[in-house]
Amino acid sequence: MKIVYCIPSCHNSGGMERVLSVKANYLAQCHDITIITTSQHNKEPYFTFSSNIKLIDLDINYDDLENLSPYKKIFYLSKKKALHKKRLKTVLHSIKADIVVSLFTHEISFLYKIKDGSSKLLELHFSKYFRNLDDKYNNANILKKTISRLLNYRDFNLTKKYNKFIVLTQEDKLDWKGLKNIDVIPNPISFSSNIKTDYHSKEVIAAGRLCPQKGFDLMIKIWSKLNKDIQEQWHLTIYGSGPDEKLLQELIYSYNLEKNITLHAPVKNITHEYLNSSIFCFTSRYEGFGMTLAEAMSCGLACISFDCPCGPSEIIDHQNGILIKSFDINSFVSKLEQLMQDESLRKNIGEKAYYSIRSQFSLEKIMQKWLNVFNDLKK
The missing domain is CATH 3.40.50.2000 (Glycogen Phosphorylase B;)
Structure with a gap:
């Protein structure tokens, strides 16, 4: 054909x-x-x-x-x-x-x-x-x-x-x-790695174009509201490029989070970065599907996402991830802190994500x- x-x-x-x-x-x-x-x-x-x-x-x-x-x-x-x-x-x-x-x-x-x-x-x-x-x-x-x-x-x-x-x-x-x-x-889902993520890791990861749609400004605001003791133990890396890079970097500085949040250029082998993290955050204002969310779940990450249109609610079933009402920053902070403090919860959610996503979107x-x-x- x-x-x-x-x-x-x-x-x-x-x-x-x-x-x-x-x-x-x-x-x-x-x-x-x-x-x-x-x-x-x-x-x-x-x-x-x-x-x-x-x-x-x-x-x-x-x-x-x-x-x-x-x-x-x-x-x-x-x-x-x-x-x-x-x-x-x-x-x-x-x-x-x-x-x-x-x-x-x-x-x-x-x-x-x-x-x-x-x-x-x-x-x-x-x-x-x-x-x-x-x-x-x-x-x-x-x-x-x-x-x-x-x-x-x-x-x-x-x-x-x-x-x-x-x-x-x-x-x-x-x-x-x-x-x-x-x-x-x-x-x-294109990833073929059979290795699951490292649940001991204190790395949180996010990926996408640096633009208003992806809501990375909301993610930085969420990070600023974390309990200070938890915040200092963890690190967030956002992989991407786009028109909002300068604005987001300034926002990071305004919250004094430059030691805790890093903006990183896109990488071709994002799988490697997923596998070195234990939590994936998704704060998009809207989507067509939520490809990075599904990819992160296929690597076994514990994922937390806003329930934006369209996609996350058809990927996350409340057992293989955490779905938060769009723009409810306080609920997102609370659930993220819960994930950060409980390695067994991260592993439980991540393993369910690993198998469900690979079955549904192979x-x-x-x-x-x-x-x-x-x-x-x-x-």
């Missing part, structure tokens, strides 16, 4: 890029896989892709528009989209794929119109209202909020035009009311769901 994935780039260390590398490498063992990007800028992929996978960049570079005024951005965006459609059409007619999957980016407005004989799928790695939530926590102006509402309306109508629309959680599926082509396939199990969808469309 010939399968094509469309994604803006593969040079970032994000969750979408990581998941694509895992799925594409799995499929490339038996299928012909091509990944088409628009803004790779001649950079190497951050994650490793099989040598059997073909990587094609269309050199559209939508990110060139980021610093333009809204009106200039609209003008040049239409030009780039026209070029994108032309180049993508040429490539797809050349490949003659069976399946083309868009990761819900620029090509969604025209991919379904390209008559190359392939079935067209959309795959959403965010929640339906991610733009509205992003606007809320980034203090967007009225124009930005209006554009987001229009794009949400556009998205709903566009998803109907595809053979299949895949979301990551049942919670998100409920928000897309009225769609008959929608299905739920969660992200697979690579083989999730990829079989994808293959079932692909095979049904190919009939």
